[in-house]
Amino acid sequence: MDDPKTLWLNLTNIALGLVVLVCIAVVAYGVLQEFALRRKKRAAAFIEIDRDMKNLAAAAAHDDHAFHLPELGLTMADGGERTDAPERVSRRKK
Numbered sequence: 001m002d003d004p005k006t007l008w009l010n011l012t013n014i015a016l017g018l019v020v021l022v023c024i025a026v027v028a029y030g031v032l033q034e035f036a037l038r039r040k041k042r043a044a045a046f047i048e049i050d051r052d053m054k055n056l057a058a059a060a061a062h063d064d065h066a067f068h069l070p071e072l073g074l075t076m077a078d079g080g081e082r083t084d085a086p087e088r089v090s091r092r093k094k
Helices: 004-061
Strands: 066-069 073-076
16 A cells, blocks of 8 residues: 555545445435335225225215125116015026
């Protein structure tokens, strides 16, 4: 380390290495922040969709023309009042 050129070259390399490490840390922080924001938005969207579906199901439960069948989900009747048992339609082969 007697040569002054070597000393300044080493100090410059150390300084540039520190700058690179700081830049990598800043970029990593920004990427992590972006992932956290996207996760938060996605969770909020799922909560909103779930709330909307519950409101839709609650509104349809009070409608005389809509009823819930486990196999089909929420269906709409052709008209009239709510029925307790579904009518069977027989189809004959001609």
